Amino acid sequence: MTKRRVYVDNAATTPVHPQVMKEMLPYFTQYYGNPSSIHSFGRQAKHAMDKARERVAAALGAATDEVFFTGSGTEADNWAVKGVAFANKGRGNHIITTKIEHHALLHTCQYLEKHGFEVTYLDVDEYGRISLKQLNEAIKDSTILISIMFANNEIGTIQPVGEIARIAKEKGIYFHTDAVQAMGNVKIDVKEIGVDLLSISAHKIMGPKGIGVLYIRKGIRIDNLVHGGAQERRRRSGTENVAAVVGMGKAAQLAAENLEQHTKRMTSLRDRLIDGIIERIPHVKLNGHPTERLANNVNFSFEFVEGEALLLSLDMAGIAASSGSACTSGSLDPSHVLLAIGLSHETAHGSLRMTLGEANTEEDIDYILEQLPPIANRLRELSPLFKQCEGGKVSV
Amino acid sequence: MTKRRVYVDNAATTPVHPQVMKEMLPYFTQYYGNPSSIHSFGRQAKHAMDKARERVAAALGAATDEVFFTGSGTEADNWAVKGVAFANKGRGNHIITTKIEHHALLHTCQYLEKHGFEVTYLDVDEYGRISLKQLNEAIKDSTILISIMFANNEIGTIQPVGEIARIAKEKGIYFHTDAVQAMGNVKIDVKEIGVDLLSISAHKIMGPKGIGVLYIRKGIRIDNLVHGGAQERRRRSGTENVAAVVGMGKAAQLAAENLEQHTKRMTSLRDRLIDGIIERIPHVKLNGHPTERLANNVNFSFEFVEGEALLLSLDMAGIAASSGSACTSGSLDPSHVLLAIGLSHETAHGSLRMTLGEANTEEDIDYILEQLPPIANRLRELSPLFKQCEGGKVSV
Amino acid sequence: MYNETVMEHFTNPRNVGEIEDADGVGEVGSPQCGDIMKIFLRIEDNIIKDIKFKTFGCASAIASSSIMTEMVKGKTIEEALSLTNRDVVDALGGLPAPKVHCSVLAEEAIRAAIEDYRKKSEGTRNSG
Amino acid sequence: MYNETVMEHFTNPRNVGEIEDADGVGEVGSPQCGDIMKIFLRIEDNIIKDIKFKTFGCASAIASSSIMTEMVKGKTIEEALSLTNRDVVDALGGLPAPKVHCSVLAEEAIRAAIEDYRKKSEGTRNSG
Ligand SMILES: Cc1ncc(COP(=O)(O)O)c(C=O)c1O
Numbered sequence A, B: 001m002t003k004r005r006v007y008v009d010n011a012a013t014t015p016v017h018p019q020v021m022k023e024m025l026p027y028f029t030q031y032y033g034n035p036s037s038i039h040s041f042g043r044q045a046k047h048a049m050d051k052a053r054e055r056v057a058a059a060l061g062a063a064t065d066e067v068f069f070t071g072s073g074t075e076a077d078n079w080a081v082k083g084v085a086f087a088n089k090g091r092g093n094h095i096i097t098t099k100i101e102h103h104a105l106l107h108t109c110q111y112l113e114k115h116g117f118e119v120t121y122l123d124v125d126e127y128g129r130i131s132l133k134q135l136n137e138a139i140k141d142s143t144i145l146i147s148i149m150f151a152n153n154e155i156g157t158i159q160p161v162g163e164i165a166r167i168a169k170e171k172g173i174y175f176h177t178d179a180v181q182a183m184g185n186v187k188i189d190v191k192e193i194g195v196d197l198l199s200i201s202a203h204k205i206m207g208p209k210g211i212g213v214l215y216i217r218k219g220i221r222i223d224n225l226v227h228g229g230a231q232e233r234r235r236r237s238g239t240e241n242v243a244a245v246v247g248m249g250k251a252a253q254l255a256a257e258n259l260e261q262h263t264k265r266m267t268s269l270r271d272r273l274i275d276g277i278i279e280r281i282p283h284v285k286l287n288g289h290p291t292e293r294l295a296n297n298v299n300f301s302f303e304f305v306e307g308e309a310l311l312l313s314l315d316m317a318g319i320a321a322s323s324g325s326a327c328t329s330g331s332l333d334p335s336h337v338l339l340a341i342g343l344s345h346e347t348a349h350g351s352l353r354m355t356l357g358e359a360n361t362e363e364d365i366d367y368i369l370e371q372l373p374p375i376a377n378r379l380r381e382l383s384p385l386f387k388q389c390e391g392g393k394v395s396v
Numbered sequence C, D: 001m002y003n004e005t006v007m008e009h010f011t012n013p014r015n016v017g018e019i020e021d022a023d024g025v026g027e028v029g030s031p032q033c034g035d036i037m038k039i040f041l042r043i044e045d046n047i048i049k050d051i052k053f054k055t056f057g058c059a060s061a062i063a064s065s066s067i068m069t070e071m072v073k074g075k076t077i078e079e080a081l082s083l084t085n086r087d088v089v090d091a092l093g094g095l096p097a098p099k100v101h102c103s104v105l106a107e108e109a110i111r112a113a114i115e116d117y118r119k120k121s122e123g124t125r126n127s128g
């Protein structure tokens, strides 16, 4: 009997969609030309790039010349923030972001703080939402950039990006949003939102790893991050990663086309999982917003147990989940996002994130609901923080 | 009859080697985990990364913890130069490089000049070699970095990197070399050379596009270029591009293993092509060094004709070549490298680069030698710069 | 990430539980750090007759607790005190670098429990 | 990169060559810029009876030269002077943005040749 394997870590990364793979494949060994070359091999590659750029533009509601391919979501975030900061430092040195951004944003901001910039990190409420009032109050004459993520990678909370964009526009401040997790799970139309810069990453939407996109609204003043050849209209250098660009194009197209159907299915699976856990396991707390949350995000704190132990036990049962962001699960610190929504250190340590994807089924959910309670129970019995009362009732 | 297609633009990019492709493939759809995840999907990916890193380390003579994966050769170059510059600006602000570097280096240096750094661009002789004497004279107390390419991408000239490393070491200055074109064509052993930082790119050695490596000798002070998650031992953030990393590992292994046999074959094809052109076509000039040149590089100037017209005509005959670097062929300026070796503008405009690869055969060379003379002849007849004498003899 | 020995001790930890009226109890770590180890000792004639643990923490913390209890069970107090975190790591066949502190916690936990026993028995001696 | 019309004119350029003792010769561009266009005119009764060109330059320079010679052949001098680079681009069915300067060169070349013809014929008139 092969063990069941249930992958519910789709916020960390996703498998490449078969249709995406199929379109990428010829660009490794057959149409391998460099798009900058003028011969037929190069023109084939260039043509594929153009088509992919059109698809991404269509998926985001952008113009094709506002779409710039990067080497990752992280690079898109770095570029947006450093590029705007350095290009506009004549106008001011103040940046506003939040305490719950991805490290790609936070560590970039910390780096800028070392180079003469001032950064305000907005608080969030217990559900992970920023306060528009606090945002308004944080704005100064020297504010040149607001960067607030569209949806959080750990707890799935969605921010009011449209209203943030309005505030930013009113004050003449650039607004960037990290939409890496939102893409595919929320409708994104850059013009409707009114955002100036927006980052996405292919590997979160069944595209390949190592390719991102930065949407840059026409007219934005931004420095380059990676200097060199004339690729991406002289704004992002390096031989184009044609196969990955093709993959990003197809993945973005599928994400936009399937959005409604996908989120409907994810929401139903998500709620089955959330309800099932609350029913079966005492002393759990749903992290994130009850309604303004990504359709595929489930994040619980399990009191008295530590997340890694939970993860490894689930892994032995074939269930791949995460404890906080993919990037923090290797670290020892509890997630900055969970602390920002007010969890105690020990509760933050006991968090479990399950992020659903295309491949998941109701059977997967039921399997998790069958495996998870005894695992939580065993670890709680090992825990000195937890005492089981004799009558089978649970107390602390 | 299908037209013969002869790809001789391997310095622009190469097809992915079937063995490389085979090893990469499972990491898109099967072993798709995020290497930072601790579950089995993540561990599979992590394991693949480790193996690839060992292969690259072995191919370069480096330790595994001196190998850092980047999103391209361009990013590796940007990181090396900006990272060392910003991390060591307390010690000095002077950088030495050459006039014939790739744009990834040159534009990075120009960017640094805008940010308070001073850059010396060394001349090269008519063959494209720097003078060690001039290098020595250029060194000042404020010099913190020497960055000189291992081998040039346009004319294939190889620099005396070992001697440059000795000079740098003597003066306590970091030495970086862009070995993107050297890899696979020249033996590279970072310890033997004594280099501090070295860049390579997979797509030049039959690996995938969008993946590079920066070798950073242990103990080098260098800032990050891309900030975010804890990947690459906290030095280069972004979800690891596992499939591409696996591809880079295999490509580097093959490049190192097949080096001797490969360069022997390339040299023989190269010399057949060089000799054949000189025999068949008057008024041509071989650009680059007669002996200290990459085994796969052929670069000629054809007097009286313009490079793009030559390229397009060859392309119509199924031959894919280049006129200068892949990055400049889209531009209107004549190659900075050809000007640096002293060519006039019009001679620089008439340059043709053919860079051989694994797939090329003697039949390919003979096909080129058959197609090229009438093409050059036709364009010369179109050219007001060229007058054919009646006796069939050629004069200007 | 973890070797088989670690995973085996994590999956089937030895000596889990509490000892009522233990002769010595030690608790180290803190919930903030994500690790708490609590050790219960039954000591007779200077020998660790029984030992139990409860641990809140990651797999390596649980495995370190488990193997440590096996290593000191039946040993004299002095032998138990000579146990170092290196011994724990070695017995586990190695731990990933960022997890070595779990073995330190195991060393500290047994020391804390023995100290508690000594304090208690001094108290007994003094009052007896 | 180039459309079929451009490629066709590049591959089979019309009116290549020189005219001995031409009535007007115009040369524009420079080798530094990578483009030189040289136009030879035979003019009778204010009409361009024959035209030839030689061009050193890229495919679009050659195609622009070729199509321009076709467009002005048989036309009056005034008609030829009214030709703009836009007309050349349109006749070619479009050129990539960085190549539009080639069509400008074609416009300048025919103007230069006509100017040379006028100067020469003035000279002839004056001396005749
Ligand atoms: C010498 C040299 N350096 C750097 C690069 C840039 O590498 P990549 O295309 O991977 O960004 C290239 C190729 O484009 C090159 O030839």
Ligand SMILES: Cc1ncc(COP(=O)(O)O)c(C=O)c1O
Residues within 6 Å of the ligand: A011, A072, A073, A074, A075, A077, A102, A104, A149, A151, A152, A153, A178, A180, A181, A201, A202, A203, A210, A211, A212, A326, B237, B238, B239
């Ligand atoms: C919200 C968010 N931003 C940025 C990133 C970084 O994207 P990438 O892994 O493509 O660098 C991630 C994922 O890691 C993310 O979840």
